[in-house]
Amino acid sequence: xxSIYDKxxxxxxxxxxxxYHNEKDLAISISLEANELLENFQWRSSEEAVxxxxxxxxxxxxxxxxxxxQLADKLDVDLEEEVYKKLEKNAIKYPVNQE
Amino acid sequence: xxSIYDKxxxxxxxxxxxxYHNEKDLAISISLEANELLENFQWRSSEEAVxxxxxxxxxxxxxxxxxxxQLADKLDVDLEEEVYKKLEKNAIKYPVNQE
Amino acid sequence: xxSIYDKxxxxxxxxxxxxYHNEKDLAISISLEANELLENFQWRSSEEAVxxxxxxxxxxxxxxxxxxxQLADKLDVDLEEEVYKKLEKNAIKYPVNQE
Amino acid sequence: xxSIYDKxxxxxxxxxxxxYHNEKDLAISISLEANELLENFQWRSSEEAVxxxxxxxxxxxxxxxxxxxQLADKLDVDLEEEVYKKLEKNAIKYPVNQE
Numbered sequence: 001x002x003s004i005y006d007k008x009x010x011x012x013x014x015x016x017x018x019x020y021h022n023e024k025d026l027a028i029s030i031s032l033e034a035n036e037l038l039e040n041f042q043w044r045s046s047e048e049a050v051x052x053x054x055x056x057x058x059x060x061x062x063x064x065x066x067x068x069x070q071l072a073d074k075l076d077v078d079l080e081e082e083v084y085k086k087l088e089k090n091a092i093k094y095p096v097n098q099e
Numbered sequence: 100x101x102s103i104y105d106k107x108x109x110x111x112x113x114x115x116x117x118x119y120h121n122e123k124d125l126a127i128s129i130s131l132e133a134n135e136l137l138e139n140f141q142w143r144s145s146e147e148a149v150x151x152x153x154x155x156x157x158x159x160x161x162x163x164x165x166x167x168x169q170l171a172d173k174l175d176v177d178l179e180e181e182v183y184k185k186l187e188k189n190a191i192k193y194p195v196n197q198e
Numbered sequence: 199x200x201s202i203y204d205k206x207x208x209x210x211x212x213x214x215x216x217x218y219h220n221e222k223d224l225a226i227s228i229s230l231e232a233n234e235l236l237e238n239f240q241w242r243s244s245e246e247a248v249x250x251x252x253x254x255x256x257x258x259x260x261x262x263x264x265x266x267x268q269l270a271d272k273l274d275v276d277l278e279e280e281v282y283k284k285l286e287k288n289a290i291k292y293p294v295n296q297e
Numbered sequence: 298x299x300s301i302y303d304k305x306x307x308x309x310x311x312x313x314x315x316x317y318h319n320e321k322d323l324a325i326s327i328s329l330e331a332n333e334l335l336e337n338f339q340w341r342s343s344e345e346a347v348x349x350x351x352x353x354x355x356x357x358x359x360x361x362x363x364x365x366x367q368l369a370d371k372l373d374v375d376l377e378e379e380v381y382k383k384l385e386k387n388a389i390k391y392p393v394n395q396e
Contacts, residue, residue, distance in 0.1 A: 001100055004182050011186050014195045023145040023156075025241050027137045030163065031328055032240060034133040035233035038126045042230060043223050046122040050174065057122075058176050061167060062185035064129065065178055068163060075149065077157050079164055083103050086161035087110050096113045124340050130229060131339060134332035141329060142322050199298055202380050209384050212393045221343040221354075225335045228361065232331040236324045244320040248372065255320075256374050260383035262327065262365060263376055266358060273347065275355050277362055281301050284359035285308050294311045 001069075001080045008069040018074075026071040033063040100168075100179045107168040117173075125170040132162040199267075199278045206267040216272075224269040231261040298366075298377045305366040315371075323368040330360040 012018055037060035040053040050057070072079045111117055136159035139152040149156070171178045210216055235258035238251040248255070270277045309315055334357035337350040347354070369376045 001103060004100060004179055007183060007186055011190065015193060016196075020241060023149055024140040024143075025145075027133075027140050027156075028236060028240055028325070031130070031133040031137050032233050032237050034126075034130040034163075035230050038130050038226060039230050041123040041126050042226055043218060044123075046124075050122055054174065057126075057174065058181045059185055059188075061171065061176065061178060062181040064133075064163070064167060065182055066185065068160060068167075072160060075153065075156065077160065079160060080103055082157045082161040083164055084106060086158055086165065087106055089158075091110070094114060119340060127226065127335060127339055131332050131336050134329050137325060138329050141325055142317060199301060202298060202377055205381060205384055209388065213391060214394075221347055222338040222341075223343075225331075225338050225354075229328070229331040229335050232324075232328040232361075236328050239321040239324050242321075244322075248320055252372065255324075255372065256379045257383055257386075259365060259369065259374065259376060260379040262331075262361070263380055264383065266361060266365075270358065273351065273354065275358065277358060278301055280355045280359040281362055282304060284356055284363065285304055287356075289308065292312060 004065070005069055005073070005079075008066050009073055012070060021070055021074055023071060023074055026067055026074065029067045030064060030071070033060055033067060036060045037064065103164070104168055104172070104178075107165050108172055111169060120169055120173055122170060122173055125166055125173065128166045129163060129170070132159055132166060135159045136163065202263070203267055203271070203277075206264050207271055210268060219268055219272055221269060221272055224265055224272065227265045228262060228269070231258055231265060234258045235262065301362070302366055302370070302376075305363050306370055309367060318367055318371055320368060320371055323364055323371065326364045327361060327368070330357055330364060333357045334361065 012021070037057060040057055040060070041049045044052070068079065071077075111120070136156060139156055139159070140148045143151070167178065170176075210219070235255060238255055238258070239247045242250070266277065269275075309318070334354060337354055337357070338346045341349070365376065368374075
């Protein structure tokens with residue numbers, strides 16, 4: 001993730017936007033972008049939506065990740081490490097089926 | 100992102116979950132997790148929320164990223180590339196202030 | 199609620215839209231409209247948002263209620279009764295302070 | 298809507314909660330409840346979800362309406378009137394098919 005992180009933070013800092021980036025509004029922003037992604041699926045099956053709107057989906061997914069990185073930076077959280085911790089926790093909850 | 104991507108997909112495939120992962124439900128899942136993150140800020144300032152609930156925030160952020168990677172995999176989308184494209188697009192929309 | 203209910207359902211039925219209104223997409227629609235309402239508050243205090251965007255807030259609130267009524271109709275749920283039941287349940291959870 | 302409105306506001310005022318009810322957190326709350334409703338449909342068809350979780354759906358729908366009424370009260374908005382205005386606007390956008 002380091003290169004994504006560096007580019008997103010560079011973009012933000014070139015514009016001096018960190019001062020506006022409180023955690024609550026960043027969390028709101030992630031929900032807004034997640035719903036803009038979801039809007040592509042309203043009244044449609046997955047297949048129809050992907051066929052018609054894949055380009056928009058990509059942009060909304062990028063927006064979600066950009067806000068997520070900015071929130072991680074504000075909270076001094078290492079997203080990569082958190083994903084690994086969560087997968088370990090989930091692995092206990094959902095063990096691999098041994099047959 | 101490659102290492103996150105590999106671990107998330109490995110986790111999913113060890114459990115044979117790809118068959119359930121249609122794009123519409125993955126997009127729903129991202130919105131659900133985004134709102135679980137946001138719930139930490141309900142009736143609270145950023146400062147209060149971060150003080151009380153940083154651990155939960157980290158887990159919800161990991162959940163959002165895990166679903167985002169799974170959706171990217173289903174759509175054959177390179178999240179890192181999409182972030183760079185979106186930053187370039189945003190750079191035109193919001194040029195750096197020249198003084 | 200009866201008059202709201204009647205008008206919303208009349209509007210829907212004049213257009214023969216009931217056939218498209220599955221419960222899952224109605225629930226998605228409520229989340230989308232809730233986030234369009236929330237977007238008015240992104241990067242702003244309540245005061246700033248209400249000052250600038252009250253008209254849009256009203257329309258998004260109407261959209262939420264319109265979808266909620268349509269979902270209630272599909273599920274054969276009496277929203278008014280459900281609100282009273284929920285208030286009774288909440289009253290036990292949050293008793294009025296006796297001093 | 299008058300009777301729902303009266304009961305929701307009475308409930309709130311018996312607990313002196315109006316002081317906490319800023320518009321931004323009420324809008325957040327509506328999104329949170331909308332996603333708790335939506336969670337019932339995660340990884341399921343409408344039919345499966347309604348079969349398994351109708352009781353929870355009813356409660357989440359009530360929660361959405363309770364927060365919506367509280368936001369309407371704070372904003373001094375008549376929800377019923379707003380729904381009628383929105384239906385009139387939608388009627389122009391989506392005229393009834395004349396055959």
